[in-house]
Every structure is written in C-alpha cells, then in structure tokens.
Amino acid sequence: xxxxxKRINRLPFLQxxxxxxxxxxxxxxxxxTESRLAGYSAFVGGLIYVIPNAYFAHxxxxxxxxxxxxxVVGNMFRAETVKLALTAVFFAAVFILMEPVHVPALLFxxxxxxxxxxxxxxxxxxxxxx
Amino acid sequence: xxMVFIAAALIIGLGALGAGIGFxxxxxxxxxxxxxxxxxxxxxxxxxxxxxxxxxxxxxxGVGIAMYLIFVVAG
Numbered sequence: 001x002x003x004x005x006k007r008i009n010r011l012p013f014l015q016x017x018x019x020x021x022x023x024x025x026x027x028x029x030x031x032x033t034e035s036r037l038a039g040y041s042a043f044v045g046g047l048i049y050v051i052p053n054a055y056f057a058h059x060x061x062x063x064x065x066x067x068x069x070x071x072v073v074g075n076m077f078r079a080e081t082v083k084l085a086l087t088a089v090f091f092a093a094v095f096i097l098m099e100p101v102h103v104p105a106l107l108f109x110x111x112x113x114x115x116x117x118x119x120x121x122x123x124x125x126x127x128x129x130x
Numbered sequence: 131x132x133m134v135f136i137a138a139a140l141i142i143g144l145g146a147l148g149a150g151i152g153f154x155x156x157x158x159x160x161x162x163x164x165x166x167x168x169x170x171x172x173x174x175x176x177x178x179x180x181x182x183x184x185x186x187x188x189x190x191x192g193v194g195i196a197m198y199l200i201f202v203v204a205g
Contacts, residue, residue, distance in 0.1 A: 008172050009172055009175075009176070048194075049190075053183075056182075057179070060175075060179050060182070061175075061179075064171075064172065064175065065171050065172065066164050066165075066168030066169070066171035067168075069160065069161055069164040069165070069171060070161065072160070072175055072178075073157040073160055073161055076153070076156075076157060076160075076178065076179075076182060077153060077157065080149070080153055080182065080186060083186070083190075084146070084149070084186070084189060084190065084193060087190055087193050087194070088142075088193050088196075088197060091193065091194050091197035091198070091201075092197050092200075092201055095197055095198065095201035095202050095205070096201055096205075103198060103202065106194075107191075107194055107195070107198065110190075110191070110194055111191050111194075114187045114190050114191055115187065117183050117187075118180055118183035118184045118187070121179065121180050121183055122180050125176050125180065126176050126179075128172055
C-alpha cells in the first residue's frame with residue numbers, strides 16, 4: 001500500500017495503548033501492596049505483553065482490503081512469528097538482566113494481560129472510516 | 131537438570147505446533163472467505179485480528195514459563 005493511499009479502517013492504537021498501560025499500572029499498584037519488587041516486576045510483565053502486541057497490530061494492518069488479502073495473511077504470519085520471538089527475547093532478558101525479580105507477579109500480570117488483550121480489541125475494534 | 135530443558139522444549143514446541151495449525155487454518159479461512167465476499171474483507175480482517183490474539187494466548191504464556199524454566203530453574 002503506498003503511503004498516499006487512504007486507510008480503510010480507523011485503528012484505535014492510542015486507545016489500546018492507553019487502556020493497556022492503565023491496566024498494567026493498576027495491576028502493578030495491586031502487587032505493590034505486597035512489595036516494591038513485586039510491583040516493579042508486574043509492570044515489566046505487562047510491558048512484555050504490550051510491546052510485541054503493538055508491533056503485531058501495526059504489522060497486521062499494514063495492508064487492508066480484499067485486493068491485498070494475500071499480503072494481509074502473509075503479514076499476519078510474519079507478525080506472529082516476530083511477536084513470539086520478541087516475547088521470548090524479552091522474557092530471557094528480564095530473567096538474565098533483572099536481578100532479583102518477583103516471578104509470580106511478572107507471570108501473573110503477563111497472563112492477565114494476555115487474557116484481557118483480545119477482550120479489549122473486541123470491545124474497541126477498528127472501525128471503517130466514513 | 132536435563133528434564134527441565136526437555137520440559138521447556140516440549141512447552142515451546144507443542145505451543146508452536148498448536149499456534150502454527152491455528153494460524154494456518156485462520157489464514158486459509160480468511161483468504162477463502164475474502165475471495166467469496168470481497169466486500170466483507172475489512173470486517174473479516176478485524177475478526178481474524180481478534181482471533182489471532184485469542185489463538186496465541188496459550189503459546190505466549192508457554193514461552194514465558196519455558197523461559198523461566200530455562201533461565202531461573204535450570205540457570
């Protein structure tokens with residue numbers, strides 16, 4: 001798709017990012033009541049979800065419309081591969097570089113964000129531009 | 131200790147297998163249905179995007195647990 005071409009869908013990227021960040025901060029504050037380390041680990045766990053997913057959404061909506069269906073599917077496969085690889089790299093980096101880390105807080109926040117992400121995208125979905 | 135690596139390999143491998151089969155079906159159905167009704171292409175793309183998020187939930191959590199096993203339990 002050339003840069004001058006008008007987009008078909010209006011993507012609520014900023015809304016998604018804002019709500020996800022708000023959820024992460026909320027979960028971090030809940031874990032913060034246990035310890036400072038748990039709150040910090042929970043925040044990092046949420047970020048591990050948000051960054052690869054933002055890339056996935058950006059990559060998946062690079063092409064739109066029935067004419068570019070094959071490019072949409074190809075980009076979806078590539079985006080998913082990169083998303084899983086980024087998640088693995090981020091987790092490895094956190095476990096190697098971040099010492100100490102509160103593992104239950106990290107994995108719990110990540111799992112909650114993974115479960116809530118599709119729900120968020122269901123309720124605030126891309127709308128066709130009028 | 132070797133069992134930990136085998137466990138991590140099984141988690142990542144089976145997760146990737148499931149995600150691969152799921153994404154193959156999802157992409158194939160998206161192409162098929164877009165070819166049948168091109169006017170629904172945008173709606174189908176949005177639904178495929180949401181389904182992709184549901185589909186990779188378990189492999190993503192599996193990757194997290196596998197990295198924990200490799201770098202914390204075995205490390």
